[in-house]
Amino acid sequence: MKKLQKRFDDFIALKSLKHTHQRNLIFDVFLNSDGHLSTEELYEKIKSIDSSVGQATVYRTMKLLCEAGIAHEIHFGDGLTRYEVDDSGKKHHxxxxxxxxxxxxxxxxxxxxxxxxxxxxxxxxxxxxxxxxxxxxxxxxxxxx
Incomplete structure (x- = not known):
């Protein structure tokens, strides 16, 4: 997780974005969740921790995590976009x-x-x-x- 946190921190700095509590919370909850989450499912988890985080912030942060190579989108054919940790050290599955x-x-x-x-x-x-x-x-x- 520390390696992914560093990758995210470096990416945020490269993009000249701010390190915010909301982005860090979304990062932590996503990485500590099992399964393949949609932004809606992730938002529900985040909202129960911090109701000030909006759904659009979750969506934008997940896009950033994808751009940083930390997450990737998965489409299982049901119309939902889900996200999975894109950890290159993890065995292909x-x-x-x-x-x-x-x-x-x-x-x-x-x-x-x-x-x-x-x-x-x-x-x-x-x-x-x-x-x-x-x-x-x-x-x-x-x-x-």
Whole structure:
């Protein structure tokens, strides 16, 4: 977290922006939250801590975190923009998404990663990045159906 805090501080200084209590609070809450948050979900968490922080400030700060390489946007096809920590030290992962309750599971599978590299090589393709989202119904929701 200290490495990401330094990256954010350096980015704020580079952009000649102010270090504000509100930006720091949004940074802290985002980094200490589990899951994939939308700006609305993050705003609700922030509002319960400091009601003076506006939704627009949360939105703008998340854009700054993306520009700084600390967060990145994720689109799971439900119309919401969610954010995830973009920590280069974190192992690449993919997502399972329940289409009933919206629960999101992260997973790492070395076999899938290896197969993607093999396919790229087979087609003489320089693979620079990828994201995999698998949609279905989680065990909890299947019990209710």
């Amino acid at each position: 993919d997502h399972l998404i329940c289409t009933v309750c919206g629960k999101i599971f992260e997973f790492v599978d070395e076999l899938i990663e290896q197969r993607q590299k093999e396919l790229a090589k087979k087609y003489d393709f320089d693979l620079t990045s990828h994201r995999m989202y698998l949609y279905g119904v989680c065990a909890d929701c299947r019990k209710k159906i």
